Amino acid sequence: MGVRFAFTGGREGWGRVLLTAVGVGLGVALLLLTTAIPSALSARGERGSARTNIMYVDKQMPKADNTLIVASVDTTFRTDDIHGRELEPEGVRAPLPPGIDGFPSVGEMYVSPALERLLKSGEGKVLRERLSDRIVGTIGDTGLLGPAELSFYRGGEGLEEHFDVGVVTRINRFGELHPSSEGMDPILILLTLVVFVVLLMPVGVFIATAVRFGGERRDRRLAALRLVGADGGMTRRIAAGEAFAGATIGLVFGSVFFLIGRQAAGYIAVLDMSVFPSDLNPAPALAVLVAVAVPLAAVLVTLFALRGVVIEPLGVVRTARPPRRRLWWRLLLPLGGVAALSPMIGQGDSAGQFNDVLVIIGVSLLLIGVTALLPWVVEAVVARLGSGGLSWQLAVRRLQLSSGSAARMVNGIAVAVAGAIALQIFFAGVSGAYTTASDQHLDRAQMEFSVPDNVSPASAAQELTGAKGVRKITMISFASLGEKAKSSESYVEVTIGDCATLREVGHLPSCHDGDVFTVRGAEYDTETPRLVKPGRELWISPTATRTTKPSVAWTVPAGLKQAGVREDPSGAKRGGILATPGAIPEETVAEAAGQIFIGLDPEVADAPDRVRNAAARIDPLTEPYTWTSSNRTKQFNSIRTGLFVGATCVLLLIGVSLLVSQLEQLRERRKLLSSLVAFGTRRRTLSLSVLWQTAIPIGLGLVLSSVVGLTLGVVLLKMTSRSIGIDWAAVLTMTGIGAGVSLLVTVLSLPPLLRLMRPEGLRTE
Template identity: 65%
Template sequence: MSVRQGARDLGMGVRFAFAGGREGWVRALLTAVGVGLGVALLLLTTALPNALSVRDDREAARADFTYSGKTVPKADNTLLVGRSGTTFREKDVRGRDLEPEGARAPLPPGVGKFPGVGEMVVSPALKELLGSDSGKLLRQRLPDRIVGTIGESGLIGSAELAFYRGAEGLAERGVNNARVTRIDRFGDENPAQQDTDPVLLLLILVVFVVLLMPVAVFIAAAVRFGGERRDRRLAALRLVGADGRTTRRIAAGEACAGSVLGLVLGAGFFLIGRQVAGSVEVYDISVFPSYLNPSPALALLVGLAVPAAAVLVTLLALRGVVIEPLGVVRTAKPPRRRLWWRLLVPLAGLAMLYPMVGQGRDGGEFNEYLVTGGVILLLIGVTALLPWIVEAVVARLGGGGVAWQLAVRRLQLSSGAAARMVNGIAVAVAGAIALQMLFAGVDSDYTKETGYDVDLAQMQMTVDDGTPLGRAAEKLRRTEGVRHVYAYSEGFLGDRKMDADTTTQVTVADCASLREVATLPSCRPGDAFAVPGGAYNSGDDSVTTLAKPGRTLFIDPGCQGCADSAATPWVVPSDLKRGEPRIDPTGAERGGFLITPEALPAAAATAMAGQLYLNLDESVPDVRDLVRNEAARIDPLSEPMVWQSAKQADKFTAIRTGLFVGAACVLALIGASLLVSQLEQLRERKKLLSALVAFGTRRRTLSLSVLWQTAIPIALGLALALVVGVTLGAVLLRMTGTAVRVDWPSVLAMTGVGAGVVLVVTLLSLPPLVRLMRPDGLRTE
């Protein structure tokens, strides 16, 4: 065969796809839509690394609190920055107070000029929120006049809530602390480099493989839409003289044409999805459309791989089909599928993963090639085993109602097509089950108990030195939804005014509050207590050493080497009592000196930091935001902290969030793909359905038969996905050195989600089914 002849055959296949009448272009369109959906998701996936990189770059470019310890002297080019971020209904609001100290003070990225005092520039999403009815409560906290919006270069996402507002007097709050800093430029030149946990790298690898495999499976299935009618056309070509190789090249050309059209549609779907992505937020993650730029190399790889895969899948599918001039020998009973080679695929995957079993995080990074290859082969094993299982099961199904018999007979004749329809959902569910097991297994490694007593208090607020603690506590007590406020002034006592050798913690509060942090014999105003032990003392016997009646101690002793100190003297009273330490509401053991306000010099109040612990009535709507609003009136730079009983590592949370975002996209694709596949199969059986209706078959019976045709392979596919998913999850857990434990609620939930997607698709396909069940569908022109 000459190259010219091969090109002519491929070109004829392309013409059949687009100029072969209604049947040809409908099949090409169905293939193109299916391939296009997969290509769009692949392009979005290839754009994710760039989107994450741009988000990180934007975050680094606007960095101001770098905690480098370097003190920037005041100059014409310096800027005072106050941390004034807040939280609104569990959504973070990034906020900064700005006070330029000279004409050349640096502007934040995305800001054209500094806002004045009482003014602020906000992100578009925050501006929209503040102007809406749902943002009225936040507007009370941010009453400044909006004079502009932050540009894209100053935000990490389209839905980010952020603001900059003008301020004055920030230097009086102290510079280079957790609240106020002085900078001469934005951005961190030396961001901290953190080693990535091997287990987190494993999670990232598996997440990408699990999310992309269903897409690849669906694209492979999409290029086979309308295969039976195509083969009948090829049989007609054999009748006019074409040989077997020619018909296969024509089929390859037809598949290539549909896939190339799918690439065009996929690019269009991607551009649409890119724009839509800029206006939505999923699990608190948002991006700008400009972030989603696929890597040229990866985009080229997709553009070459999809048509090549379409041709390869078509040729492989035709290997088991004999196309003769008088018909296609697929309508006869096909030979039984062989099992042995289908079992080799998942076994090979297990063999690739086995060398890393027991490695854990102490054995270095997992081999990314073995991990990727092993997971891919295990998931491909689902697509290899499912046709055999469907064929073996439906061959043994017996009699029943008319709808059941119609469905079973159809599945017995075309079990391969039924298995192809469910391959995507089975692969997705198997991967999701494995990931859920892995996440659940290592969750305890990345989730730590905070120790906070969330029954006693649900929020904590730090009060600045210049704000009277009692007045702040009284304002919060009057806030709706606040049941009780525990107020503590906290600091340190030392044996010398400067360079103290022995220090211990000191806590000042009323008797009721002191009893929450230590065990006291009795307490009344004017009492003082020595409590040995505690987590913040300079030595085990520091309290015993300092607790000598008549000895002069110093509250807030100066730091080592400081030239001066504003330490306040305090004489240990003769009636000093002794208490016993206990775990306080923060989870730490509190010791040192516990003093009632009446036993302390008035000058010492400004030398200690105030802490307020709030007990809330959670039944009050927006109670936490009501507290934040009052806290902002007390101190605009103070953000109350919400107590949680456990805290999860940020990177682990980010990976889990990425999985949820990707899974949502993949499930949407699978739903669309199943719908397209279902409609294609109904179109193939249009005349058969019309004939059955013409002979008096009830539409209800036919509808039930179609439902059974979907339910049987789906049930088998989900059962296989359950087995493979649990197996893969167990292997991954053993690789991380974690005990194997099946998280049955998550496993059953993922299986239920897969079944739910199929149910929705089936319901959506019922209206077209009803339209196809008409006797006039037999009309031929």
């Protein structure tokens, strides 16, 4: 009967079912997307392993009919990484990379669809200068990590001469030859578990809220069933049947929403992460679990909600003063969560893995505790609110009569904010272990280019100087100084540059061309005091492997000056000899290896990419390195990216859920609002009262979620044996985001509110 009432209750019944179905459907879609994430990541990983080719070996395999020379020519455009390979087949049976049907000739490229679009767009003008080869084909899905990946293969020649640079290798097949068996450390696994629980908990709360849409009107209709002979148990079962029907339709809606989102995933990249729609396949067992759990939860939540409602033949006893909510059992939930996590406090990452079951139970109980405590907090506070303006009085009286509905509406956002605060504290506490501060001086240079051995440093510096956006070039050349002409066991480094350059690597007393300085006390420099003595004959030779010139005898000058140690722009402290070009044999200066530090003009757009274009003209196999203030481990970054992607989806869901809840409550009070307007209440007053009705429970919910979030974050940090430091800016940011979403939802609900205030709302059937 309950299922029949859901579909035969006229416009009123269909509206209620539709609201429930949309709410449940959104939650189900997000659950299905979440269960599909592991398969998507696995598929990405398999495609990445299948195209792996660069191997770092001491000795290359011999040339054969089935070998291929591959060079890594990865590059960057703005902030996007571009996967690139040069291919030179050495026989007819050379292995073909996944995703292409033939080898590109020299001057030709196969590109991913995303890269092709970029190169053909106006934004890709600067990149076209670097990747100017002719496009002859498109890389298929099997050769890409995701639809938004920027990737290319181009034809190469003469790559055998560059085996010594470390990015060129000879292979006879593609694929991971030595898969890494190293797993994540315990803290990262703990972080992953917490992220999943924190992201899924608001979804569950929202589904539980959605199945109660239209509850007040439903209960009034059940009173009519009592009048024609139904007893209390029958009415509850009928209500459960209606909720079951709405949840079942919600499963259908959720499947449709999931398929729509699955297809949309092929066109969306979040934080450089994209997946093919075919990758998003929920695990069958998890999909069945969702299909069973959602309708079951709808029935249980409905029965639980009706436990305190007396449905009599002449009405619903809901407006009488309800008994005060009890606090003791509500406190048991967060206390139980802390108790579940407490055995692991102080474990750190040296005592094995954390107990996954206890972690999930503990975090879940703490977050569920927010939903249990919030109705009590709202009821306790609004009962004590005093008088105020008319809009305030209307809002407070409404909250006093139905504080439970107000608390339910903000449960989802309270849980989301509590989890987000805990994760922010957790991330801030453990990030130091996975983040390495850079020694580079970004105020002196922003990019670095290691001059290839087949290029002279002077010509490379000239090419880079001409790039638009380059403000300053610091070129350092290197040679070595030893006791013998060949195979010297002891040597010191010689840094060659003009006076301005040498001042970047040492504190000089005074400098003119022809001067030589010695630096003592630098890192890893133990031979300078013993070898560098005025009048001693040593042998100087370039360190570049391209040179075949023999070492040259060089006498340490009598006018040797002492220089102080100074970090160069990269953060290295150089020792040994600092020499101006006039003091070193010309052939040694010409053949020396080089390193170039590049200072950029921040006012010039795409300056780093113009430097990369110049570097590609110097040598396509050498990519300039862009400096950063810190570096994070790959696994930590992956988890952080996953959190942001998931949090974005959850935030959208929470916003939609709040809007649907708000519209449902306004729809329930349509006649009341129209009556107030008919009696002369100003629309502005009613609008403000709706704003207060949203703001008060949300404010209380954010305070409660901050307390629970801080507690959970501190407990998690204690489990990892990390020092506790609360990032108050992050806490305030998360709270502000929650408040901002709520305010936006309230503003979006104002147009429907104004329509509901029309006199037509008094009409009844």
